[in-house]
Amino acid sequence: MPVTQKQVEEPVGRRRILLWLSSVGLFGSAVLSAVSNLVFIKPRATYGQPTRFSIGKPDDFPSGTRISLDVKRVCVVRDGNKLAAISTTCTHLGCIVGISDTGFACPCHGSRYDQDGNVTGGPAPKPLPWYKVSLAPNGEVEVDKGIQVPPGTYLNV
Amino acid sequence: MSTATKEPGVIRALRDLPSNLWSSIFRNPLPSNDLERSSTSFTNFFLHIHPVKVHKNTLRPIYTLGLGLISLFLFLILIVTGVLLMFYYVPSTTQAYDRMLDLRGTVAFGIFLRNMHRWSAHGMVAVVFLHLCRVFFTGAYKKPREFNWVIGVVLLLLTLFMSFTGYLLPWDQLAFWAITVGTSIAAYAPLIGKEIQFVLLGDATVGQEALLRFYVLHVAVLPSLLVLMIAIHFWRIRKDGGLSRPERPAAEVVKVRVEAAATKRTFGLQGFVRGPFTKVGNVPDESVFSWPNLLLAELFVFVLTLSVILVLSLLFNAPLEEPVNVMHPPNPAKAPWYFLGLQEMVSYSAFWGGVGVPGIMVGLLILVPYLDRTAHGVGRWFARERLLANTIFLTMVVLNVIFIIIGTFFRGPNWDFVSPF
Numbered sequence: 001m002p003v004t005q006k007q008v009e010e011p012v013g014r015r016r017i018l019l020w021l022s023s024v025g026l027f028g029s030a031v032l033s034a035v036s037n038l039v040f041i042k043p044r045a046t047y048g049q050p051t052r053f054s055i056g057k058p059d060d061f062p063s064g065t066r067i068s069l070d071v072k073r074v075c076v077v078r079d080g081n082k083l084a085a086i087s088t089t090c091t092h093l094g095c096i097v098g099i100s101d102t103g104f105a106c107p108c109h110g111s112r113y114d115q116d117g118n119v120t121g122g123p124a125p126k127p128l129p130w131y132k133v134s135l136a137p138n139g140e141v142e143v144d145k146g147i148q149v150p151p152g153t154y155l156n157v
Numbered sequence: 158m159s160t161a162t163k164e165p166g167v168i169r170a171l172r173d174l175p176s177n178l179w180s181s182i183f184r185n186p187l188p189s190n191d192l193e194r195s196s197t198s199f200t201n202f203f204l205h206i207h208p209v210k211v212h213k214n215t216l217r218p219i220y221t222l223g224l225g226l227i228s229l230f231l232f233l234i235l236i237v238t239g240v241l242l243m244f245y246y247v248p249s250t251t252q253a254y255d256r257m258l259d260l261r262g263t264v265a266f267g268i269f270l271r272n273m274h275r276w277s278a279h280g281m282v283a284v285v286f287l288h289l290c291r292v293f294f295t296g297a298y299k300k301p302r303e304f305n306w307v308i309g310v311v312l313l314l315l316t317l318f319m320s321f322t323g324y325l326l327p328w329d330q331l332a333f334w335a336i337t338v339g340t341s342i343a344a345y346a347p348l349i350g351k352e353i354q355f356v357l358l359g360d361a362t363v364g365q366e367a368l369l370r371f372y373v374l375h376v377a378v379l380p381s382l383l384v385l386m387i388a389i390h391f392w393r394i395r396k397d398g399g400l401s402r403p404e405r406p407a408a409e410v411v412k413v414r415v416e417a418a419a420t421k422r423t424f425g426l427q428g429f430v431r432g433p434f435t436k437v438g439n440v441p442d443e444s445v446f447s448w449p450n451l452l453l454a455e456l457f458v459f460v461l462t463l464s465v466i467l468v469l470s471l472l473f474n475a476p477l478e479e480p481v482n483v484m485h486p487p488n489p490a491k492a493p494w495y496f497l498g499l500q501e502m503v504s505y506s507a508f509w510g511g512v513g514v515p516g517i518m519v520g521l522l523i524l525v526p527y528l529d530r531t532a533h534g535v536g537r538w539f540a541r542e543r544l545l546a547n548t549i550f551l552t553m554v555v556l557n558v559i560f561i562i563i564g565t566f567f568r569g570p571n572w573d574f575v576s577p578f
Binding site (some may be wrong): 038041042043046047048049071072092093094095096098105106107108109110122124125 | 239256262334338340341342344355356359360361363364365366472483484485486487488490500503504505506507508510511570572573
């Protein structure tokens with residue numbers, strides 16, 4: 001009995017599909033395990049500092065002072081009864097900027113900022129962000145580093 | 158035959174024990190002829206990484222300068238001293254610095270081992286880079302060694318990353334700020350920069366999570382990768398035909414008189430091999446036995462490397478600054494010397510200096526053997542045919558060195574320009 005073309009090709013086609021399916025399966029599981037490893041090493045919870053914290057009573061910051069809280073990485077500016085918190089993390093490469101006569105200066109790569117955190121020199125690409133400041137019910141000032149506010153936004157105390 | 162001289166089996170076994178033991182471990186006696194020399198290299202597990210014979214050019218110190226071997230030996234010293242240091246180190250922000258002081262004060266040979274580890278690490282970065290320069294200036298990356306050059310570039314990057322992750326572990330001021338700056342550079346990478354930084358640090362800022370992560374990378378992940386890559390690198394040397402060497406003079410090229418044979422109606426295979434053109438034996442044998450020539454050369458390089466590291470470790474102590482003070486970066490805050498060129502570039506533009514230019518340079522470095530497809534000038538230093546390629550590469554190297562020198566000596570507080578004189 002002559003063998004038809006269809007009978008010859010059918011098992012080859014089946015093998016081909018099986019091969020293709022198992023390749024996709026193997027490759028897919030490799031990608032999946034790579035992705036799950038990445039998901040594993042990216043922490044879901046961090047153990048560092050909270051983004052929202054209290055910095056004390058408004059009276060701790062007399063008018064006209066600029067006090068840098070280095071551990072919290074914010075500079076508290078008090079002008080009359082206006083209060084604001086400016087980040088002291090350099091926008092260039094994350095060093096802590098110091099307070100200088102003209103504003104802020106970074107010791108790492110020489111970025112300079114004015115009193116409001118605008119870049120006046122050096123490689124910094126962005127101005128220093130201002131953070132939301134609010135008065136907690138117990139009368140203490142709270143800074144939220146999770147929320148940025150436009151520069152020049154003060155809290156009246 | 159005579160039963161009088163026959164000893165009991167056990168006595169004889171005991172008497173022959175040392176020699177039997179020896180010959181069961183080492184299958185060959187010390188070689189005294191060429192056959193034994195080859196089978197010594199061939200049958201010994203530790204020696205069989207060598208070919209039985211190597212080309213004379215491989216052993217010319219002026220050709221290789223032994224730089225690849227020195228890198229390997231420095232890596233071996235780093236593994237041994239590193240594992241020893243692990244016995245006393247704790248990757249914790251509260252303990253790490255104290256452990257450094259313990260190494261200095263109470264641990265026997267602690268400071269000496271730390272010195273060895275530190276100077277070998279600096280040495281390895283320098284020597285791996287010099288090895289890369291040697292391979293370039295001798296044109297050794299050309300076909301069929303293109304892929305081994307790529308593996309080599311990966312090895313350089315792994316070495317730098319090894320050094321960078323090790324830098325944080327003492328948890329002193331130098332470490333903390335160098336890592337703060339270094340990981341912020343990573344954050345400038347397009348699209349996934351912030352993610353990379355966060356995964357590297359395990360937190361928003363450099364802290365306990367970052368220390369633990371860098372520790373695991375430094376003692377487990379990166380060394381494993383490095384060992385794997387080194388193994389491939391060495392295996393490829395053998396498979397790509399040994400170390401590169403000058404092309405043979407044109408006179409020795411074998412020519413086959415095909416046209417003479419083609420005029421005949423029929424001819425056999427022997428028609429091609431008749432005449433003075435037999436392949437076998439018409440080239441001078443310029444190879445020497447690995448045992449003892451190559452072995453002695455390697456031993457010499459090893460002793461030299463180890464002695465230099467030992468002397469350096471006796472004379473100079475590895476730096477340890479004040480413990481981390483997250484509030485006050487040192488002014489100026491400087492990265493390790495091999496990253497100071499990068500830091501200098503970063504002071505002009507964070508993206509271009511830290512990501513753009515280095516990325517392009519590494520990309521070009523990897524592509525070198527695929528861009529330069531000419532086959533000339535292999536196996537000679539600064540071959541005339543390679544003048545253009547060598548000039549471009551040399552310019553890059555000199556520029557890098559200049560940036561490193563500026564970053565190291567000409568930058569003071571607030572990264573202002575200062576004169577060291």
